Every structure is written in C-alpha cells, then in structure tokens.
Amino acid sequence: MELWYTEKQTENFGITAKIDKTLHTEQSDFQKVDMIHTLQFGKMLVLDGMVMTTDMDEFVYHEMISHVAMNTHPNPKKVLVVGGGDGGAIREIVKHPSVEKAVLAEIDGRVIEVSKQYLPQIACELTGNPKVDVQVIDGIKHVMEHKNEYDVILVDSTEPVGPAEGLFAKDFYQGIYEALKEDGIMVAQSESPWFNKDLIRRVYKDIASIFPVTRYYTAAIPTYPSGLWSFTLGSKKHDPLAVDESKLFDPPGTKYYSPHIHKSVFRLPKFVEELLK
Amino acid sequence: MELWYTEKQTENFGITAKIDKTLHTEQSDFQKVDMIHTLQFGKMLVLDGMVMTTDMDEFVYHEMISHVAMNTHPNPKKVLVVGGGDGGAIREIVKHPSVEKAVLAEIDGRVIEVSKQYLPQIACELTGNPKVDVQVIDGIKHVMEHKNEYDVILVDSTEPVGPAEGLFAKDFYQGIYEALKEDGIMVAQSESPWFNKDLIRRVYKDIASIFPVTRYYTAAIPTYPSGLWSFTLGSKKHDPLAVDESKLFDPPGTKYYSPHIHKSVFRLPKFVEELLK
Known part of the structure; x- marks a missing residue:
C-alpha cells in the first residue's frame, strides 16, 4: 500500500508527497495539528491541512x-x-x-x-x-x-x-x-x-x-x-x-x-x- | 467526475492539477505529446508525462x-x-x-x-x-x-x-x-x-x-x-x-x-x- 499526502494549495492545484508514516495527529483548541514523515522532505508539520514546515526546506x-x-x-x-x-x-x-x-x-x-x-x-x-x-x-x-x-x-x-x-x-x-x-x-x-x-x-x-x-x-x-x-x-x-x-x-x-x-x-x-x- | 493530472516530479513527490479536458494526445516518433487544459494554469503541454510549458507561467x-x-x-x-x-x-x-x-x-x-x-x-x-x-x-x-x-x-x-x-x-x-x-x-x-x-x-x-x-x-x-x-x-x-x-x-x-x-x-x-x- 502506498500512502500519499495530497494538499490542495488552491482550488485547482496541489502537491502530493509519498509518506511512510503519520507520527502525530490531533485537534488542538485552534487547529488540526499533524506531523507526517514524507520520503522527499522528511518530517512535515501540517496545520489545518496546510504544510507549515519540513525538514528539507x-x-x-x-x-x-x-x-x-x-x-x-x-x-x-x-x-x-x-x-x-x-x-x-x-x-x-x-x-x-x-x-x-x-x-x-x-x-x-x-x-x-x-x-x-x-x-x-x-x-x-x-x-x-x-x-x-x-x-x-x-x-x-x-x-x-x-x-x-x-x-x-x-x-x-x-x-x-x-x-x-x-x-x-x-x-x-x-x-x-x-x-x-x-x-x-x-x-x-x-x-x-x-x-x-x-x-x-x-x-x-x-x-x-x-x-x-x-x-x-x-x-x-x-x-x-x-x-x-x-x-x-x-x-x-x-x-x-x-x-x-x-x-x-x-x-x-x-x-x-x-x-x-x-x-x-x-x-x-x-x-x-x-x-x- | 473530477479529472486531475498528477505528475510525479520525483520518485516521492508530485504536483496535481484539475483539468477540464484533454485537447490532444499522440505518440510521436520521439515521445508522448499531450495537451491538456487545466483550470489553474490554462493549457499545458506535457511531453513524456512531464510539464513543458503552460499558459500561466x-x-x-x-x-x-x-x-x-x-x-x-x-x-x-x-x-x-x-x-x-x-x-x-x-x-x-x-x-x-x-x-x-x-x-x-x-x-x-x-x-x-x-x-x-x-x-x-x-x-x-x-x-x-x-x-x-x-x-x-x-x-x-x-x-x-x-x-x-x-x-x-x-x-x-x-x-x-x-x-x-x-x-x-x-x-x-x-x-x-x-x-x-x-x-x-x-x-x-x-x-x-x-x-x-x-x-x-x-x-x-x-x-x-x-x-x-x-x-x-x-x-x-x-x-x-x-x-x-x-x-x-x-x-x-x-x-x-x-x-x-x-x-x-x-x-x-x-x-x-x-x-x-x-x-x-x-x-x-x-x-x-x-x-x-
């Protein structure tokens, strides 16, 4: 099974990154907080479904x-x-x-x-x-x-x-x-x-x-x-x-x-x- | 039905763009030549599965x-x-x-x-x-x-x-x-x-x-x-x-x-x- 994180960055365009695991997921008082591990970028912090930061960049x-x-x-x-x-x-x-x-x-x-x-x-x-x-x-x-x-x-x-x-x-x-x-x-x-x-x-x-x-x-x-x-x-x-x-x-x-x-x-x-x- | 063009730009990363139609597709003597219309970028020329150029950029x-x-x-x-x-x-x-x-x-x-x-x-x-x-x-x-x-x-x-x-x-x-x-x-x-x-x-x-x-x-x-x-x-x-x-x-x-x-x-x-x- 392959898992891909796909993010719609606009209504009609997005990025997709292969992941090997979800490290953390929660709903805080303010937003959804996810940490995933991608093969391309390393760990990726995602808030409300939007990439905030990654190891690579x-x-x-x-x-x-x-x-x-x-x-x-x-x-x-x-x-x-x-x-x-x-x-x-x-x-x-x-x-x-x-x-x-x-x-x-x-x-x-x-x-x-x-x-x-x-x-x-x-x-x-x-x-x-x-x-x-x-x-x-x-x-x-x-x-x-x-x-x-x-x-x-x-x-x-x-x-x-x-x-x-x-x-x-x-x-x-x-x-x-x-x-x-x-x-x-x-x-x-x-x-x-x-x-x-x-x-x-x-x-x-x-x-x-x-x-x-x-x-x-x-x-x-x-x-x-x-x-x-x-x-x-x-x-x-x-x-x-x-x-x-x-x-x-x-x-x-x-x-x-x-x-x-x-x-x-x-x-x-x-x-x-x-x-x- | 929604159609999305997804291109693996590396083994583990790609882009995805919503399309409303495929305008042209053929196998030339050298490569696959496709023209699609995306909602984000307008027309997009794709050779062998890789974006070459788009109206927008x-x-x-x-x-x-x-x-x-x-x-x-x-x-x-x-x-x-x-x-x-x-x-x-x-x-x-x-x-x-x-x-x-x-x-x-x-x-x-x-x-x-x-x-x-x-x-x-x-x-x-x-x-x-x-x-x-x-x-x-x-x-x-x-x-x-x-x-x-x-x-x-x-x-x-x-x-x-x-x-x-x-x-x-x-x-x-x-x-x-x-x-x-x-x-x-x-x-x-x-x-x-x-x-x-x-x-x-x-x-x-x-x-x-x-x-x-x-x-x-x-x-x-x-x-x-x-x-x-x-x-x-x-x-x-x-x-x-x-x-x-x-x-x-x-x-x-x-x-x-x-x-x-x-x-x-x-x-x-x-x-x-x-x-x-």
Whole structure:
C-alpha cells in the first residue's frame, strides 16, 4: 500500500508527497495539528491541512523571515515573533549577538510541544536559552498591550484563514508600529505572488500607509504554494537597501540567506513589481 | 467526475492539477505529446508525462533562457535554439533588434505543430517571420556541423532522459563552443537546484572546463519540479555580471525579465552556491 499526502494549495492545484508514516495527529483548541514523515522532505508539520514546515526546506523560510530585518537593524536587542510556534524564526534570531531577548507569542501551545518533540533541530532554542521567552498567548493582544518596546517584530503566521486571520489586518500592523521603538522594523510573511495577488496588494498597501519604508522580497520554498514565497517589510527608519552588504553579519549555519543576497532578494520579477504599483 | 493530472516530479513527490479536458494526445516518433487544459494554469503541454510549458507561467522560462544571454552579448545577430519546439524562446529572441537570423533546431516536428495549434501566443513567431528559420532536425548534428557561426546558442531541452539525453553531454557543449563565434554565449536549462544536484554539478563543471566565463542563475517556475529552476551560461568573452544594467535593452512585453534583475538572478542562495564549488 502506498500512502500519499495530497494538499490542495488552491482550488485547482496541489502537491502530493509519498509518506511512510503519520507520527502525530490531533485537534488542538485552534487547529488540526499533524506531523507526517514524507520520503522527499522528511518530517512535515501540517496545520489545518496546510504544510507549515519540513525538514528539507524549513531553512529557507526561517532564515528569510528573520535575517533580512535583523541585518537591516543596526542593533536589534529585543525581538518579537508572533506565531512561529515551531521555533525556526527564534533559532535564527538568537544567532545575532546583539539580541538580549527574543519573545515568542504563539497562540497554540500544542504547535510548540509537537515541534519540540518531532522537529528538535527547528525548535532547539525554545528550551534552555535564557534569552528566549516562550509565551503561549494571543500575539495580537500582546502587540496591542506593548508600546515602544521592540526593535524587530516578525509575523510568522499561518494562512489568512482561521486563527491567523487577524494577523493580516491593518489595525494589527498599526499596533506593530506602536509596539516598535523609533527605529523598529517589522516583517510579515505575505504568501505567494502567483496565487495570492489581492492579499499581497492589500498587505503592501496597508503597511506602506503606516511605515515610511516598505519593501517586499521573495524566497524560493518548494513545499509552499507555487514555490515562490514573499515577505513584506515595514521600517520606521532603516532601509534594507541602504545597508553596506560587505559589513553585514553573516549568520552562522545558514543555507539560504547570506549578506551576498541581502539586497538582490528585493529585485523582483516584473509581474511582481506590477503587483505592488 | 473530477479529472486531475498528477505528475510525479520525483520518485516521492508530485504536483496535481484539475483539468477540464484533454485537447490532444499522440505518440510521436520521439515521445508522448499531450495537451491538456487545466483550470489553474490554462493549457499545458506535457511531453513524456512531464510539464513543458503552460499558459500561466511559460513567460518565466522563455524570457529567462533568452534575455540574459541576449543582453550580455553586445550585438547578437545569429542565434540558435536547440529544442524549444513550442517557440517561446524564439519569440523572446526576435524581440532584440540586432537579430538577423534565429534558427530553431527541434527534433520533433509534432511538438512544433501541436504548439502552433494550441499555444499560438507562444509559437507566434514560428510562422511568417522571415528572420526565423524553423528546422525539424537533430540539434546535436546541426551544432556539430556548424563552426564559428552563432552569437548565441540556447539549449532549450526536455529532461535528461529520452531524446534530450545527449543535450547534457560534455561533447555537445564542446560542439557548441566551436559553433559559436569568438565572443559567443551559450545557455542551457539545467533543472532544479533542489532535486537535480548531481546533474547541476556535472553540467556546471563540464561547461566551466570549456568556456572561460561560466555563470549559473535561477528563476521561479511554479509548474517545474520544486518551483526553482536553473540555467547555466557559458561565454567565450562577455560576462553577464559586467554589463551596465542601466544601458541594457528592455525587451518589450516581458513579465519576468527586466534589466533591473539581470545581475541579481546570479546571486544564489547559499546551498546553491555550495553546489557549484
């Protein structure tokens, strides 16, 4: 018997991956949480039927949501990750020596626990690192209750349906603006330029209406819809395109991000440029 | 009844797309030639069970295999495409005003005819353009029989199995070197950095052993395995990284390539850089 995990990434398109076992399955208070083992990608965390991360390609998303902002801010000390319960973004953030406190605000504690159990190489910094503060809380509420406190805030959300819907709202971005210090930077994962054009336009417009510097960049992630993913960066002061690449910190152990690509990821295919106009 | 086209892109991974009809199916002298209509991507040309091109994303591959070399050569007059029977590369090449002759050497005439019938917006320059010379011939033989003749040669092949196997051989690259003029440039499609690491290493090494300038670049193509595709460029003289982007020709009607991304596509994720070492 062959078992294949098939995910409809749009109404009319999907991916399919051969699996040898289901390691875990449960309904948490917020979503369905599954861990499967695929032959192509290794272990795969699936939330509400959508791939969140896999052994093979997790590094792309986690490095790219983190290091672009972390290397644009000259001295990021206090960082917040909203969502991101697998711990991958936190793992990358604490590579930066300037970091004194990295807060994880994940609404679903089960994602954290399941990740710790099955994805220890991703969740490795969620236990035992005194700089890391793991909180099982509503990230939106946390953002709204903190003012002028963070240097960098990353919105490491699931798709804009279910528990993550509010993480794509303009009010939330305004809250992030206020939770950031005077030269703070935010990055939000912003889906696929092929399949989520309307959402991308709206998120970009909303962030650009709040932050003086707004930039959009992409990364290639095989297990995400279309294989091309995007991130929207809002900054109060520092421009990621104004850095001197030769002086950037080269985070140890990365497999995708390097200072050498820091600026080039903002050079967009023409159809993506058009999207943002 | 729902029909889904499912393609195993590797032994353990595939894509699946909902279709509403099969427009054409035949066994040519060389391969199985299918044209289906998918709801996500529009019409899709499938050769031997592998997606070659689709209405939605064909522009990425065709622009990126063509314009990088065409805009690196200062004055490309005579250009050869080996393979590429759908005509997409030819369509992009003839946008360059310097071009006097664009030769298509496609071994399978049925691919040309089926493309003309079902993909007229891709095959549009294969009929009626006096600069275009469509030849149903063995591209390898053609290359071996011509010396010092072409400014640019593009290897627009299918996967390295079946009829295209010889298009990934070192002898063939040596033949291309000799078929090129003294400042000629070649580009070969070179598969996915995620799934074809051994092939990429070999192709890069072979081309680098023949051409003084060898460069490798990527483009994001949703319907190709992993969504990240690559091209290897060999040049006798001109370096694509030495051009002045501000002076490059901006080919009309492109949706992916622009002079703005000409150099950035060579800035590679770290794991891809490592591949080439």
